[in-house]
Amino acid sequence: MKIKKSKVNLWSSTTLSLLILYTIFLIIPLIMLLSESFIDRDTGQFTLDNFQRFFGKKYYYSTLFNSFKVTVLVTAIAVALGTTLAYFFARFEIKGAKTLRILVILSSMSAPFVGAYSWILLLGRNGVVTKFFEGLFGIQMPDIYGFKGILLVLSLQLYPLIFLYVSGAFSNVDNSLLEASENLGCTGVKRFFKVIVPLIFPTVLAGALLVFMRCFSDFGTPMLIGEGYRTFPVTIYDAYMSELGGNNGFAASIAIIAIIVTLVIFLIQKHIANKNAFTMNSINKIRPVKIEGIQNSLIHIYAYLLIALSIAPQVYVIYTSFRNVNGTVFTSGYSLNSYVIAFSKMGNAIRNTLIIPLISLTFVLIFAVFIAYLVVRKRSKITAVIDTVSMVPYIVPGIVVGIALSNTFSRPPMVLTGSMTIMVIALIIRRLPYTIRSSVATLQQIPMSIEEASLSLGASNVKTFWKITIPMMSAGIISGAILSWITMISELASAILLYTGKTRTLTIEVYTQVLRGNYGVAAALASILAVLTTLSLVLFNKVNKGRDLSM
Template sequence: MHERKKINIWTGSSFIIFITYLIFLVYPIVTILGQALFVDNSFSLEHFSAFFSRSYFLDTLLNSFKVSITGTIFSVILGTSLAYFFSMYQFKGKKFLQILIIIASMSAPFVGAYSWILLLGRNGVITKFLMNVLGFPQIEIYGFTGIVLVFTLQLFPLVFLYVAGAFKSIDNSVLEAAESMGSRGLNRIFKVILPLLTPTLLAAALLVFMRAFSDFGTPMLIGEGYRTFPVLVYTEFISEVGGDAAFASALAIIAIMIALTIFLIQRYVANKHSFSMNSLHSIEPKKVGTIQRIFIYLFVYGSIFIAVLPQMYLVYTSFLKTSGMVFVPGYSLNSYREAFNRMGSSILNTIRIPLLALVVVVLFAIFISYLAVRKRNIFTTVIDTLSMIPYIVPGTVMGIAFITAFNTGIGGTGFLSITGTAFIMIVSLAIRRLPYTIRSSIASLSQVSPSIEEAAESLGSSRLNTFFKITVPMMMPGIVSGAILSWVTMISELSTSILLYNVRTKTMTVAIYTEVLRGNYGIAAALSTILMILTVASILLFMKISKSDSITL
């Protein structure tokens, strides 16, 4: 009887998690699939044929692939290079630089786009200096070039964090053996180090590509007519004139199929090249000569400086005086006063809503990771697979799916009317950011030997007591690491929130975006600075809790 009770605890938790995914993930996606496939209650591929029969839509999709692939390539090169220098060589300021790298990554992408317009736009500060003082020709930051620039500087930190973590798993004896056999410099990098990093590079490249492919804020602000797929989906859904929710649903399904295809290809290639590494003697950063040190400092500090330059300039502009929508000479705290007076609720929502979502994320991640590792069967495998779907589905698509599924208005299904509530914001954030904590928790639990739990049970500890008092504490490094990544991505979330928010649930990222569109650059800069401070505080808290001087994925 006691054994049956223990079994029911895990069966019950599996059932609750599965039902939650059915309601808040599968059902919304099935709803938009139905809306895309049925016209006047009859099955039809009309919307899909309309997409594939017009070059306008296909060119837009091709544009998204161009900027996403190019941005991914540059991000992988830059992120991997920086991780290599951080792991292999000694130089000062690594902890400080890591915080700057996180700051560069965790701000909303469209904020970077807006900052680069202020810096390198037609009337930008740097543009005016280059043209008026140095006689440079007009710089064109808009369109393809600008989008790729923002994607690269925004997303290379994700590659850096993944690869820096992988370097810790490489045994130093492997590199020493390669060097003793005459493999040095670039030869060792391409023939030894990069093959060892291949699974990590593929995982990082997938994450970067998905983030770039699903971002609509950057191309909308800096694209200037360079159409991308997420912008098309967003405008088709919300446009008051000519908007078509059913056609937008068809576009959303196409986006899901593309993302799923790329994910499966990446998973196949990664499994083909997968292997395990155990680092008995981790790589020790070595001292370098003067010329090498100068090059490393120039490259590392230069790259990171350029990446955080938009944030630095935003902080500066937040203290400038404003007259209406225009910056005027002099400094003032007026932008902050306006931000707190007009957007105080948005600041509170940015803490309150993601914090509640984080509680859900941590609880679900603990149980799902345990079920996936210790209770592996067909049912728990399905749950683990479902948990990865939000990882590959663009945020705009999830937003459309939630509105379509949980709206009782025109075109809604009438089931579980939560559109426009804080609850739908919490659920959307939790569902979308849960995969980060699950993956890191699974990685952490996989390193815990089951014999430890068996020993506790043999001494009379119940299964549940062992789980909460022994297993969970041993999983804690992975839980905390995943939770901080989920948290910082939740507070900078835009693509789903821009569709789901209302006046009571507006977050800082939505407020920044709307203020930029209105031309209130001072308030937008002040809110961006507050968001950056919140991000830095979260990172420093994570470092203190984990007692770590570095952050890796």
């Protein structure tokens, strides 16, 4: 009887602590944000002033439309590019497919604004390509700034997510389905739209939601390349920065609007997804076939060109990091000067980039494992609440997380602003939903009977958890951890509002150096970041031996 009691205590105390932590670091900040936006701080009265101000001025509300326009278009383009590329990779033999696949993943792993910065270097007013064409043909190149630039950068940045998702889905499509449709007289393009698209539709939908969320809440890209074209996150940031120290009501209310938008999109997606849900299990996987002639060439051109375009920004940034530079002007000759400056000035940024994500990752893993276990194995009303609450950050844009946290923890009883702790908390909140999902998926695949076998062999509940459950989850946990790690080191949106000189990270530093016009240092730092990302990915592939990458 004694054993039973302590077992109940372990899980119920875990549940309780999780609830308390979520309340303090997620629920309360969001409620504070809500109250800031609706309550006048001076009079304490309920007010809609902030919202009237937003919807009253075209300068503000047009940003909402701008964001929508960009996001919807980017999502559509990303789906089109990612799905076709994944289809080609699954169906046809493409030379160097393995390397290409890694390049696709790499290109999606950097912070989007690095892409923006690099495209400015290439296609901007003083860009190399622009100058080249002007000098050679006297042609005026089209302007890269504004809407077009954001579209280009984010589409190339985000289609790899769709590619990865859909590639995973293709590995679940049984080849006999394709053969059956051929047997019934449906081939080629008709088969693609009648059979293949419906089969991968749920996956495309899930990927599209992720792209939508990322794109809608992306802050760095429009900030750098948007110029006059203002998007929603930029407005939030500006509102918050201009009101710092005073009343944050306006910024808070824009943040609330952002959450409402993402929530609505999330619910619509969920509704459509539930209607179209089915499971697939493939015995005969689709094997890539070799094709000949013009079709083969076209497919190769498409794949190589697309991937070259998406990896180009990073390659160019790394290239410029070795060039001599004076402010924003690259001069002739090559040296390691940028790196020398980078390392001498940014030592603590590099350290922070390792330490902050590492600490966050540790907590994320611990929380994710416990929450997954509670949600899957100890199902109850309370754990269902935790399950739902844990998904909230998924729909809250990073910049809103930043505002909510700095808002709540800039005053007693708990002052955390400026500390490393608040950066860590922001990363945990941002990353936890993804890691929980992958842990839940891993745990659901482990048959309950294996744990029961352990119990029947005399191992206690706790011992079974540590000796059986955790080791069996470990493969899934580790691969999830590395992916989280990669996204953590390139986090900008929440960090930009929370950092101080002591807690700046590489990503923030790249961003501020670009803004300040120190292109050399920025390129060097971005290259260091790229190397870190690449190494992490190599590690991921080692650990994950050929399994699919899921975010």
